[in-house]
Amino acid sequence: MTTAQLVEQIKKKQSFLCIGLDVDLNKIPEHLLKEEDPIFAFNKAIIDATHHLCVAYKPNTAFYEAYGLKGWKALEKTINYLNENHPEIFTIADAKRGDIGNTSTMYAKAFFEDLAFDSVTVAPYMGKDSVEPFLAFQDKHTIMLGLTSNAGAFDFQTKLVDGKELYKKVLETSKTWKNSQNLMYVVGATKAEYLADIRQIIPDSFLLVPGVGAQGGNLQDVCKYGMNDSVGLLINSSRGIIYASKDEDYAQVAAEKAKELQAEMAEILSV
Numbered sequence: 001m002t003t004a005q006l007v008e009q010i011k012k013k014q015s016f017l018c019i020g021l022d023v024d025l026n027k028i029p030e031h032l033l034k035e036e037d038p039i040f041a042f043n044k045a046i047i048d049a050t051h052h053l054c055v056a057y058k059p060n061t062a063f064y065e066a067y068g069l070k071g072w073k074a075l076e077k078t079i080n081y082l083n084e085n086h087p088e089i090f091t092i093a094d095a096k097r098g099d100i101g102n103t104s105t106m107y108a109k110a111f112f113e114d115l116a117f118d119s120v121t122v123a124p125y126m127g128k129d130s131v132e133p134f135l136a137f138q139d140k141h142t143i144m145l146g147l148t149s150n151a152g153a154f155d156f157q158t159k160l161v162d163g164k165e166l167y168k169k170v171l172e173t174s175k176t177w178k179n180s181q182n183l184m185y186v187v188g189a190t191k192a193e194y195l196a197d198i199r200q201i202i203p204d205s206f207l208l209v210p211g212v213g214a215q216g217g218n219l220q221d222v223c224k225y226g227m228n229d230s231v232g233l234l235i236n237s238s239r240g241i242i243y244a245s246k247d248e249d250y251a252q253v254a255a256e257k258a259k260e261l262q263a264e265m266a267e268i269l270s271v
């Protein structure tokens with residue numbers, strides 16, 4: 001999916017919501033555990049109930065890898081279900097990869113070709129030659145960690161290097177890489193006060209913003225400082241939506257939670 005198509009969907013649905021499919025078998029309704037593939041059954045019900053309210057889904061691969069072959073199979077079924085039934089949805093493999101060049105190429109093939117995701121999250125720590133192999137894929141997007149939502153972000157990312165915060169250097173440097181137009185960036189919703197500075201460096205890029213809901217980030221603050229002329233934001237909520245109920249009505253309650261966020265977004269878009 002191109003960025004222009006994503007913006008079109010945002011305008012059509014009046015939503016820039018991304019729903020995180022971080023499936024933990026200890027947190028899903030018990031009756032699903034009898035299903036042949038409980039993870040996929042859970043995802044399918046969530047997708048069926050919420051796809052009209054969001055523009056993206058983000059399965060975090062850790063939650064699938066933790067269940068071995070069965071988990072990977074459920075991830076494959078989930079992305080295939082989305083691509084077959086909802087090609088208008090932007091898909092994010094939250095895998096946070098990045099390695100020496102030839103290895104990164106294989107990671108990119110895994111998520112862009114074998115699993116046919118639109119995008120993958122990548123950690124920039126190994127530098128240019130670890131990220132460029134992802135950027136080489138046309139109409140695919142590499143979502144690089146910019147400033148993360150967790151407390152540990154202050155351990156390295158905000159430290160001064162030659163008088164400048166490291167995360168700013170990373171953002172600036174990434175703009176010089178080949179096919180940098182395929183980059184998007186992760187900025188945690190808990191770091192909304194940094195967004196004005198971040199927008200000075202990357203005014204036009206899309207930002208994936210996790211951390212609203214369970215981590216306490218605020219949607220209004222993120223939009224105030226992070227939104228650009230083409231919206232430029234995908235706001236992710238995982239636990240706050242998918243685990244809002246552990247009963248049989250979980251998908252309906254998830255849709256209610258998604259609707260609350262979508263309504264807030266529609267209001268922001270209308271002013």
Ligand SMILES: O=C(O)c1cc(=O)[nH]c(=O)n1[C@@H]1O[C@H](COP(=O)(O)O)[C@@H](O)[C@H]1O
Pocket residue numbers: 020022060094121147148149150186187188210211212213214215236237238239240
């Ligand atoms: O790359 C991410 O998506 C990510 C980056 C970050 O800085 N913080 C962060 O929470 N995430 C992911 O976003 C999701 C947040 O989930 P909830 O806190 O349950 O909404 C998880 O899948 C995290 O791994």
